[in-house]
Amino acid sequence: MTTDFASLGVKPWLVTSLGAMAIKRPTPIQAACIPEILKGKNCIGGSRTGSGKTVAFAVPILQMWAQDPFGVFALILTPTRELALQLAEQFTALGSPQNLKLSLIIGGVDMRTQAISLSQKPHVVIATPGRLADHIRSSGADTIAGLRRVRVVVMDEADRLLDEGFAEELVECLSVVPDQFGDKTKGIPARQTLLFTATVTESVRALKEGEGRAREKGGREVFISEIDTDSLAVPPTLHQTYIFKPSTVHLAFLHTLLSTPGNIKKSTIIFTNKKTTAQLLSHTLKPLGHRVTPLHSDLSQRERTDSLGRFRAGAARILIATDVAGRGLDIPEVELVINFDVPRDPDDYIHRIGRTARAGKKGESLTFVDEKDVLLIKAIEERVGREMVEYKEEEGVSLEGRVVREELKKVSEAKRVAMLNIEEGRDEKGRKKGGKRRLETGEEGRGKRVR
Structure with a gap:
């Protein structure tokens, strides 16, 4: 039975980084997936929430990158900004001894700043599909050029990413990275695909079947690990x-x-x-x-x-x-x-x-x-x-x-005041937006244009 990360083949510098984060022993999903990913296999990892799936793919990615720090090494796609920020924190902490350069591509942040970050070919890109798709459509070929030679693609919370709501953006994101067979004429190897989820849905099962067919046609070998999924979640x-x-x-x-x-x-x-x-x-x-x-x-x-x-x-x-x-x-x-x-x-x-x-x-x-x-x-x-x-x-x-005796009247009054405050806040927000829009379009005559 595996008792530490070193026995999984993890390098000493990464073991030290894990220890600094108080991660001493691998969880079952980490013990199962890390060695197989390091062998270059595609991986579908299913394990319940809180089981350490992020470390299961972050550690082998960083170890492979440190051995061959070539351009944009990995693209990690995740469904929400909060998850992207959390992933960025963990990758930064683990990769700091090797001066990892990371680009975070999420909504709510200035597009130009992100485009500059992408064009500088960071080692790892962590993105939500919608915002990365925005850059693919509008930020120019030079900005996303580094993605065309990505070695590893991760889909975190894959069951959510494979929902219909993300379908269009996900297809667009995957269209700019190497496919599962690569391009030998251009020296581009087949990408390694890592998929992690807490819930094995029909779309995840379909992807498993697709990975199996790709293997039959000469793609990478696929490792599948399901630990405590479904009702045991x-x-x-x-x-x-x-x-x-x-x-x-x-x-x-x-x-x-x-x-x-x-x-x-x-x-x-x-x-x-x-x-x-x-x-x-x-x-x-x-x-x-x-x-x-x-x-x-x-x-x-x-x-x-x-x-x-x-x-x-x-x-x-x-x-x-x-x-x-x-x-x-x-x-x-x-x-x-x-x-x-x-x-x-x-x-x-x-x-x-x-x-x-x-x-x-x-x-x-x-x-x-x-x-x-x-x-x-x-x-x-x-x-x-x-x-x-x-x-x-x-x-x-x-x-x-x-x-009945004490709280109902008090709560009802607090709720009434809250609804009034929310409505006033919406009105104020609308007026501010309207005023700005009028200045931008010149609707207030000689008002200065907002840049």
Whole structure:
């Protein structure tokens, strides 16, 4: 049985980098995949959330790059900005002894700055498909020239990238990198493809079959490892509960629940299905005394990064998020996950609750349910192979009594004020945009043009 990274063939400088990040022993997915990737095989790695998939591909990529630091060595595609930022942090930390040069290509950042970074041929490019596709379309051939000789392509959270929503951008991104056979006439070797996922979907299975056919035609050998995927993706140390109440009182119950002695200090993520709901919860709970911070796609990239940073540092106890926080983010101290809205897809439920009970630790999840959610809950229970149990109140605490006697009126007033503030903020934002647009188009006569 493998007990350390050196026995997997990992070089001493990388073992030292891993140790500096407090990573001493390989997880099963790392032990399985690292040696096979180092042999040059394509890899499809399936393992549950929190199992260390990033290290499973980052370590062999950096080791192969350090031995042959040629141009843009690797392209890593991932579905969200937050995951891209997290990957960039881990690659930078691991590759710093070898002066790794990295380019991060995500939305919400100036295109020109990114184009310059890409044109300077970094060693590793980490990108979201939409923004990289933007550069392929508009930044010129010289900017993306380095991608045409990439040695390794990674699809992180592959089940999400293979969804229809990413299809067009993904095809565009893959069109500029070498294919699985390369081009011997130009001296371009076949690319090595690494695919990692927590959930093996039909699209992932189809890709497996395609990789198998490519091997038959002379492509790279394919290594496939599935460890704790599917129903086992829910950690056994996670306690899943629900509260069944009318949706009209969910917010009052949420506030009361967060204020109980057993929960008042817990690091918590609250998931919503819509960014408008996340915004409303944030504006309502903060005046009620909760240290909250939001994370959704209506925020600027700086706001999203700062919000996640506050939560990780403990400056905010509660992160209120849409599913942009549902996948892959490494937030190790989350003790409680609350589904304020029941997710429509059972796999999204698995990813959400996977934010807690990581690395063998205990964790709790709580889902708010009303009459319209019953079929969704049944589908989730069937998917995870386990029934949720009804939330048991703490000794001496009556949620129902407190909500009715003390909190309902207070929360309703806070919600009303929050809705007014949100609406005023939208109006103000619209006026600012409108004013800027008029200056840009000369609609205010002699107004200076905005550059």
